Amino acid sequence: MAKLETPCPCGSNKTYVLCCGRYLDGAEIPPDAEALMRSRYTAYTLLREDYLLKTWHVSARPEQLGLTAEASSKWLGLQVKRHEQQDDTHALVEFVARYKIGGRAHRLHEVSRFVHEDRRWFYVDGEVT
Numbered sequence: 001m002a003k004l005e006t007p008c009p010c011g012s013n014k015t016y017v018l019c020c021g022r023y024l025d026g027a028e029i030p031p032d033a034e035a036l037m038r039s040r041y042t043a044y045t046l047l048r049e050d051y052l053l054k055t056w057h058v059s060a061r062p063e064q065l066g067l068t069a070e071a072s073s074k075w076l077g078l079q080v081k082r083h084e085q086q087d088d089t090h091a092l093v094e095f096v097a098r099y100k101i102g103g104r105a106h107r108l109h110e111v112s113r114f115v116h117e118d119r120r121w122f123y124v125d126g127e128v129t
């Protein structure tokens with residue numbers, strides 16, 4: 001994985017290394033809630049539970065996710081619909097993620113809440129619409 005030309009799973013049309021890889025494998029911090037949301041989607045596809053927990057706000061963070069290999073292959077794509085910066089420390093990101101279970105395609109349409117704390121963004125929770 002993480003070959004230079006590998007397309008980023010988040011669907012940005014950039015390569016993984018120049019997109020979410022900077023946050024998952026590098027020392028960079030996502031500059032806004034949308035970048036964090038995209039990198040978290042990519043983390044789900046790569047089973048990067050460490051990254052998902054690290055970017056989850058402590059108020060809502062689960063102890064573990066128990067991601068499995070089956071869970072990684074099910075993700076088909078991400079579409080970010082809206083990124084709304086509400087104030088300096090709160091943002092919403094609305095997205096549709098497509099995935100497959102048992103050969104059937106499904107859509108997850110969610111509005112996620114993010115907070116900015118200690119100079120970085122964290123995922124708090126989401127509402128499925």
Ligand SMILES: [Zn+2]
Nearest residue numbers: 008010019020
């Ligand atoms: Zn990406």
